[in-house]
Amino acid sequence: MHAISRLKKYIKPYLLFAIIAPILMILEVAMDLLQPTIMKHIIDDGIANNDSPYVVTMFGLMILCAILGLVGGVGCSIYTTKASVNFATDIRKDLYQTITYFSNRNKDHFTLGKLITNITSDVEMIQRALMMLLKIFVRGPLTFIGAIIIIFFTARELFPVLLFVVPILAFSIFFFTKISGKLFLKVQEAIDQVNTKVQENLAGIRVIKAYNRKNHQVDQFTAVNGSLMKRNIRADQIIGILGPLTMFVVNIGIILALWLGAIKVENGTIQVGVIIAFINYLMMVMGGLMSSSAVLMQIARALPSAKRIVDVLEETPDIKSNENAMKATLKGEVEFDQVSFTYIEENEPVLKNISFKARSGETIGIIGATGSGKSTIVKLIPRLFDVTEGEIKIDGIPIKQLDLQTLRESIAFAPQRATLFSKSIEDNVKYGKEDATFEEIIEALQSSQAYEFVEKLDAKEKHIVSQGATNLSGGQKQRLAMARAFVRKPSILILDDTTSAVDSISEKNIQKAIKENFEDTTKFIVSSKVSSIRHADQIIVLDDGYIVGLGTHEELLRGNKTYQEIVETQIVKGGVLSE
Template sequence: MQAVGKLSKYIKPYILFAIIAPIMMIVEVSMDLLQPTILQHIIDDGIAENDTVFILRSFGLMIITSLIGLIGGIGCSIYASRTAVNFSTDLRHDLYETITYFSNSSKDKFTLGKLVTNLTSDIEMLQRALTMLLKIFVRGPMMFIGAIVIVFITARELFPILMVVVPILAFCMYYFTALSGKLFHKVQLVVDVVNTKVQENLAGIRVIKAYNRKNHQIDQFTDINTQLMKRSMSADQIIGVLAPLTMFVVNMGIVAALWMGAIKVDNNTLQVGVILAFINYLMMVMQGLMSSSMVLVQLARAVPSAERIVEVLEEKIEFTNPSVPESHKIQGSVSFENVSFSYLKGTESVLKNISFHVNAGETVGILGMTGSGKSTLVKMIPRLFDVDSGVIKIDGIPIGQYGLEHLRQSIGFAPQKATLFSKTIAENLQYGKSEATEQQILQALQASNAREFVDRLEAGTEHVLTQGATNLSGGQRQRLAMARAFIRKPNILVLDDVTSAVDSISEKAIQQAIDEQFAGATKFIVSSKISSVRHANQILLMDDGKIIAKGTHEQLLKTSELYNEMAKTQAEKGVTLSE
């Protein structure tokens, strides 16, 4: 319940709505509680005495109380909904914002499937619980207590029946509510697994098809889905038993009331209207308990959701607060000083004591075998990861002292995997520069050699990409990713093996555009081809997370055996190493 308390701050801006809703519900319940008493007097004082005026007056009073109750019910629904919807909207916003600041290790800790569940079903669960809390949780107890009090005052002869029925109903509610809460918590855990599996399978659908593993994945999903079905069925069946069981207890109470009432009416110690009113109040007692139990079940389901959300909100953000003012313009010199990094604490480092310096405006080529740490190294520059030891400096200042937004605004980063969004080509490029004009978009496309295929599209830059940009080829996606980095005109440009799916003619055009348009920028070019970096001011040759050689192309040909071997192998495969 501590988690629920921590989330209560999201209700405070709407506390007025949260107060009005229960007040309106009190009005509705009060009117409902008056109805059986009015009916009792109609029967005993009106019909029995043949008093038509009293009957008509009482019917008018019932209509008025019904209208007042209607207004109260509608008002409660409106204000409860406003509170709950605004609460969930603000909470979802903060949760999403928190997730966007997560490091990769935090994302791996929670898993994407679980984070999606947090943002969707967990928050929806809390929204429903809050709505029911403001509406039904006021109605249930008030109707329950009010009905008992009125029966004690007006039908004390039948009150012993309540003394038997109410404890039985209360025990049933408590037992089934507690049990269902535990079961629904288990259901939520399986929902996480289902979301993760669906997301994983849809993202890798091409691999699944290519390896003809569709049936295998379907079988795996069927197992998980069956597990979810069984747990959901167990929880729903528990709730399903509660309603008929409580109705049976109430029906037994009605039978007892009719039996006792008939005897007392025959003895002229009780009036018929009192029996009918008692039966109505007995039904209200049941409804009050039932509605209260529904809220308790919903709360029992919502508490684990609240705990999961609070866990995400309280996840420690690894990035430190900046101390460098944003007015400081980043020039672009970069230094790595004994930098080491591992993806999982306690495991072997992916980067091991990396040290090098790059002056502003220079070009650095990074070569190495697969798994040597090339991509990890350049991801450290925009702080997609933080170092385990050592320090990275930009313009002589540790990058931890820069604000993330300020740091990344000065960097154009094109990752190895070209991630594009299901928007237009223009909107994708505006991720790099939100205020980019049409002319700037076209210039960036020209620089990345992407304009040649964009111009052939019927809608041009307004062409809408599918999810994952599957309506483009790999090379086209890479060129758009480069254009997104180019459009910012950054002081530091990071290209992580972005020409792997680009033909040699296009690559040469891109290299020429980079030399012409980004002469003053510090450039980091990761590649597996020597031809892509041979003109760099400095080439870093990596192996097993270490820099084993560095220098210019000519220097490495003289001093590095591995570099010579790579050059020879690529030459044999027809890769041109010279202009």
Template sequence: MQAVKQLGQFLAPYKFFTLIAPLLMVLEVTMDLIQPTIMQHMIDTGIANGDNAYVLKMFVWMIMSAVLGLVGGLGCSIYSSKAAINFASDVREKLYEKMMTYSAKERDAFTTGKLITILTSDVESVQRAFMMTLRIFVRGPLLFIGAVVIVFVTARELFSILLVIVPILIVAMYFFTKYSGVLYRKVQEAIDGVNTKLQENLAGIRVVKAFRREQQQVEQFGVQNDTLTKRFITAEQIVGVLVPFTMFIVNMGIVIALWLGAIKVEAGTLQIGVILAFINYLTIILNGLMSSSMVLMQIARALPSGERIVDVLNKEVAVKEAERALHTDIHGEVTFENVSYRYYETAEDVLKNITFSVKAGQTVGIIGKTGSGKSTLVKLLPRLFDPTEGRILVDGKPLKNYALTTLREHIGFTSQKAMLFSGAIEKNIRLGKEKATLNELQLALDAACASEFVDQLEKGMAHELSQGATNLSGGQKQRLALTRAFVRQPSILVLDDTTSALDSASEKHIQQAINDNFRDTTTFIVASKIASIQQADLILVLEDGEIVGQGTHQQLLQENEPYQAIYASQQKAGEQQ
């Protein structure tokens, strides 16, 4: 119920729609309930006595009640739709906003596939339940209660039939509703598995094709899909049994009513119109119970979805902003003091006691074997995650004291994998600086060696990129990622092995552009080649998450064995080429 209470806050802007929809439904139900009574009087008073004027009068009343019912029903549908759809839209927006604050730790805790399911399927399930509640859950109980009361007042001779049928139907509703909630929770979990496998395989489709593992991946997806299919079938079969079961009980009630009514009519204690009205009210009771049961089952299905939505909204974010965050300019002096980091509490440290200091405007090169912690180290700078131990200072102030927007506005960051988004090239570059002038965009393109291929495109910077920029080569994507970082003119520039797909001439051009255009920028360069960082003011040599050497290229070449080993292996490889 906590989930219902929290999600209910999203209804506040739509109180009018939420209130007017049930009121209009009350109007429709009232009109539906009086029509069998009007028909009863038409038969027993008008037709039985040959009073055509009375029959015509009742006919007009039936038409008027039908029109009013139509107005109520249409109005309820319109306003309930507005309330439910706007409610779901706000929930989706809030979910997405929350997901954007997640660090890798929170995303891994949920998995990407589950987050996609929550943002789409779960929100849709809650939306549908809310809409059905406004439309039908008001209608069902009112029809049921109203019909029972009217039968008790106008057809008390047949009321005993309801005393048998109604308890059976209510027990059946309770059982099916309770069991369906458990089953649909398992269905949502199976959808998570399908979405995770789908997202994973689509993202890695090139690897799958390169290793000719299409059939194996199809088989693995088939396992997930079979699980979803079986759970869906089980859930739908349970729900499907409810309709024929309730119809059977109601039909038995109708048969008993006709049999008992025939006896009472023959005895002269009951009129035919009363029997017809009772059968109509019995059908109304059925509709009321059936519609209520459908809503209850949808609510039972939506409750797990609501809980999953609230879990995402309430998930505590590891990277938090200080209460009185700093919004001052950043110059770029960086100090690491005994910094350690582990991805999970039970895991080993991937960074251990990292300590170094660099002045504003200097260049830091970071090198080491694969898995030594190079990328993890530079990801600490924009606070993609925070150190487990130790602290980082920027301009002498703790990194955590800066407002996240201020900190990240002063950092130009490029990751190992050049991530570009679908849309125009210019749109991708402007992610670095939204209000950049065309001249600034062109200068950044030139510095990143990207203008040489962008200028050759028919639409230039207006050229549309496909999803994942698959219509560009790896080197072209890297150069656009560099452009995006360069156009920001940041105080701190982080290049995480972003020239690996470039030729040596382009890499030298970019290095020279950094020297010429970013003299006041503190630059961190993660590289696998010493040639990429040998001009750096400070080089850090990492091994198993620890700094095993730091100094200039010449100092390390003379004094540091791990660096000497890397240099020797790369020199030998160069000679062989």
């Protein structure tokens, strides 16, 4: 019930629609309930007495009832749709907004597959439940109760048949609804697994092809898809039993009604029209129960989805601004004070006792072996992760005391893996600065050496990047990612191994542009190549999470064994230290 209580606020803006829809449905149900009674009067009072004017009048009344019922039904559908679709849209919006604030730990807790299911299948499930609740759940109980009341007053002689039919139907609905809720929770969990596998395989499609592992991945997907199939079949089979069972009970009721009615007609107790009306009302009773059961089953399916959605909405992001967070214009002086960090608490720290200070405008190079913690250091500055121990300060202020938006607006970050969006090149660059002018975009493209290939495209900066940027090379993607960072003109610029796929001439031109255009910006350049960071004001040498060297290129060459080994290795591989 907590999930329902948590989500009810989303219906409040559309409460008027949610009130009008049931009222219109009441009109439709009332008109439907009148039809069998009118038919009874036509047979018993009109046709039996050869009263043609009476029959015509009653037929006209039936048509009027049908028209009013149509107006009620159509109106109910319109307002139900408005309420339920807007309700679901607002939930989906909040879900997406919540997810965007999640840290990597939050995302790992739920898994990407489950989050995709939350924002698609789960939201759709509760949307359908609300739609059925406002429309069918009003119709079902009203039809059921109304038909029973009318039978009691107009066909009391046949009322005992209901005492046989209704309890069996009610118990069946309760039993199958209870079972279906548990089964459909397992179905949603199986959908999570399918979504996770699809997302993983599509993200790694090139690796799968390169290693010719398509059949292996197909087998894995077949396994999770088969699990979903089995759970769906089981859930649908259980629900499928209810329909035929209900119809069987109702048919028995009709037989009993005809048998008992025939006796009563022969005795002169009731008329033929009463039996016909009773059978119609009996079908309405069945329809009311069946539609109510359909809604209850949909609610049973939606409750687990609602709980899963609320779990996401109530998840507290690991990384967020403090209540009294400071908003300040940052100059870019960065200090690490005895910083240690671990991705998983039980594991050994990735970074250990890291301490250094970068003055505003300095260039800091970071180098080391694979897995030494190079990328992790720069991810801590914009608080993509929070330190495990120690403290990071910018302009002397601990970054946890800074407003998160203010902090990140002062930083431009080009990650190791260049991520571009399926928009135009211009839009991708403006992602770094929403109000960037055309001149600023061109300048950023030129600084990153991206303009040399952009100007050759037919649409130039309006060229649309495909999903996953598959229509660009690795070097082109890296240069556009740098352009996105450059256009921001930040206080702190972070380039995480962003020239690994860029040729040496372009890299030198990029270094020159950085030196000329970002003189007052504090620059962090992570690289596995000495040539990319040799001109830095300070070079941090990492080994197994520790700083094993700190100084200029010349200082480290003279006195740091680890740095000397890196340089010697790269000289052997191709003379990367050339000016």
